[in-house]
Amino acid sequence: MNWALEHGLIVNAVAPDALRLAPPLIVSEQEIDEAVSILAKIPADLPND
Incomplete structure (x- = not known):
């Protein structure tokens, strides 16, 4: 998904x-929170790219 990559x-x-999702084997709670925050902002009407 280009939107997430951007x-x-x-x-x-x-x-x-x-x-x-394929996070690294060593990931902090802060990094997980940041990833979830980004995912929550993905527009529902985003076309498949």
Whole structure:
């Protein structure tokens, strides 16, 4: 998803209604909170890219 990448998050859209996340093995709670915050801002009407 280009939108997520532009906002600093690498995701893989594996289906129209599913995302695959692959965080590093060592990730802080702050980094997880930041990722969730970015995901929460993805527009619902965003076209598949």
